[in-house]
Every structure is written in structure tokens, then in C-alpha cells.
Amino acid sequence: MTTSESMQPDDRAPALPRITDQATWQAELDALRKREKAATRELDAIAAQRRRLPMVRMPDYTLEGASGPVRLVDVFEGRHQLIVYSHMWHPGEEYQCGGCTYFTSQFTRLEFLGNYDARFVIVTQGPIDEAVAYRDRVGNRMTWYSTAHSSFGADVGAPPHGGFALNVFLRDGKDVYRTWHTDGRGTEQVSHTFPLIDLLPYGRQEEWQDVPEGWPQGDAYAGWPDSPDIARWYGRA
Numbered sequence: 001m002t003t004s005e006s007m008q009p010d011d012r013a014p015a016l017p018r019i020t021d022q023a024t025w026q027a028e029l030d031a032l033r034k035r036e037k038a039a040t041r042e043l044d045a046i047a048a049q050r051r052r053l054p055m056v057r058m059p060d061y062t063l064e065g066a067s068g069p070v071r072l073v074d075v076f077e078g079r080h081q082l083i084v085y086s087h088m089w090h091p092g093e094e095y096q097c098g099g100c101t102y103f104t105s106q107f108t109r110l111e112f113l114g115n116y117d118a119r120f121v122i123v124t125q126g127p128i129d130e131a132v133a134y135r136d137r138v139g140n141r142m143t144w145y146s147t148a149h150s151s152f153g154a155d156v157g158a159p160p161h162g163g164f165a166l167n168v169f170l171r172d173g174k175d176v177y178r179t180w181h182t183d184g185r186g187t188e189q190v191s192h193t194f195p196l197i198d199l200l201p202y203g204r205q206e207e208w209q210d211v212p213e214g215w216p217q218g219d220a221y222a223g224w225p226d227s228p229d230i231a232r233w234y235g236r237a
Contacts, residue, residue: 014202014215014216015202015212015214015215015216017201017212050180053179053180055170055177055178055179056177056178057175057176057177058072058155058169058176058177058178059155060072060073061147061150061151061152062149062150063075063123063145063146063147063150063152064128064145064146064147064148064149064150065128065143065144065145065146066128066132066143066144070145072152072169072176073171073174073175073176075119075121075145076119076169076171076176077119079114079117079118079119079171080117080118080170080171080172081116081117081118081119081168081169081170081171082118082119082120082121082168082169082170082171083113083118083119083120083121083166083167083168083190084120084121084122084123084156084166084167084168084169085100085103085104085120085121085122085123085142085164085165085166085187086122086123086124086147086153086156086157086158086164086165086166086167087100087101087104087122087123087124087144087164088100088124088158088162088163088164089124089125089126089131089160090161091126095138095226095227095228095231096124096126096134096227097164097227098224098225098226098227098230099164099221099224100164101138101140101226101227101230102193102224102225102226102227102230103164103187103191103193104122104140104142105138105139105140105230105233105234106191106192106193107120107141107142108141109141110141110142120142121142121143121144121145122135122140122142122143122144122145123144123145123146123147123152123153123158124144124145124146124147124153125146125147125148125153125158125159125160125161126146126148127146127148128144128145128146128148131144131145131146132144136235136236137231137235137236138227138230138231138234138235139230139231139233139234139235139236140234156178156181157181157183163183164183164187165181165182165183166181166182166183166186166187166190167180167181168180168181197223202215202216204223205217205218205222205223206218206219206220206221206222206223207219207220208220
């Protein structure tokens with residue numbers, strides 16, 4: 001049965017914006033567009049400031065890949081720029097952090113980064129064999145590395161039993177430098193999931209959002225898929 005076939009005549013939306021004529025709607029959209037354009041210009045200015053940040057030289061770390069030990073400088077695979085997402089890891093768990101699994105599941109086509117002299121990989125504190133098995137279980141398409149026997153994770157804001165982090169690195173010959181870092185909601189800027197949801201009339205439907213009276217709202221993260229959901233949708237099984 002299709003969605004349209006399952007709908008009932010009295011299947012009313014939980015809440016509605018006010019209804020107006022086309023001219024009024026266009027005028028209010030134009031007013032909003034001014035703020036959207038201002039936000040875009042501010043993001044451009046932030047990116048310009050980011051490109052002017054200083055950087056910190058990194059030690060010669062050795063990580064573990066699916067084929068064995070690999071130096072951090074070699075994780076670049078000849079490129080000069082590297083994005084690294086530190087995926088939370090809980091030893092012995094069948095399913096790892098739902099938020100990390102959900103976040104990284106969206107990155108399925110990354111070949112375009114090669115045109116920008118860049119690569120995007122995942123590191124985690126889990127043993128490499130377990131990490132690769134988990135990657136396959138949830139259908140992740142990125143390359144994973146383990147920092148189980150390296151201080152790299154702790155040094156870039158993602159220690160054992162700690163949180164997640166996003167870091168960017170620059171390679172100059174054999175030298176590697178850390179240029180940028182974020183965590184928490186800072187990772188949203190590289191996500192397409194939240195921007196899509198934020199376009200919807202009801203948004204994320206989470207209790208912290210500023211919404212009109214009567215709008216559907218629930219607990220924070222209530223709409224997020226969990227790791228078993230990602231595995232069911234995208235995993236090999």
C-alpha cells in the first residue's frame with residue numbers, strides 16, 4: 001500500500017502555519033531571504049577566518065588500518081589535506097554510538113574530495129578488526145583506522161571512553177599539521193541531514209526549538225535513527 005493509498009480523508013496535519021495569499025507569502029519569504037543571505041555571507045566570512053588560522057605540528061603517529069600499521073602522514077594517501085572524524089567507541093558493544101553512526105552514514109560519495117586535494121576518514125579507539133567489522137555491519141562506506149595503540153585520539157579531542165570530534169590536517173612533505181577542530185553541534189555544518197530537516201515546517205520537532213504554539217515537539221534526539229536502524233537500512237545483511 002502506498003502512502004497516498006493509506007491516507008484517510010480526515011488525516012489532518014498536527015499543526016498548520018497561517019494561510020495567506022501569494023503576495024503576502026512572497027513578501028514574507030523575501031524578508032526571510034534577506035536573513036538567509038546575511039547568514040550565508042557570515043558563513044563565508046567565518047570560512048575566510050578559518051583559512052587564516054595558525055596550525056600546530058603533529059607528532060609522527062602510527063595508526064592501524066585494515067592492512068596493518070600506517071603512519072598518519074600516509075593516511076593522506078598523497079593528498080595534502082585530510083578530514084578526520086573520531087567515532088566514539090564502547091568496548092564490547094554490538095552497536096556503537098548511534099549519533100556517530102547516524103552522522104557518518106551520510107558520507108557515501110567522497111570521491112569529489114580528490115579534486116580538492118583532500119581525503120575524509122574515520123578513526124576510532126576500537127581495535128581495527130572490530131572497527132572494520134562494525135563499519136561493514138552498519139554499511140559505512142568510509143575508510144576506518146584504529147587509534148587503540150596510539151595517543152592520537154586523545155590528543156585531538158577524542159580520548160578513550162570520550163566524545164567525538166572532527167579535525168582537519170594539512171601535510172607539508174612528511175610533516176603533518178592540525179589546522180581546525182570542532183565537536184558537539186559544530187559537526188552539523190558538514191552534515192546534510194539537519195539542513196534538510198530544518199527546511200521542513202515542523203523542523204526537528206525537539207523541545208529546545210523555537211516553534212509556534214501547537215507545533216509538534218518531543219524529546220531531543222527522539223527522531224534520530226539509532227545504530228540498529230542504520231544497520232538495517234544500509235548494512236550488508
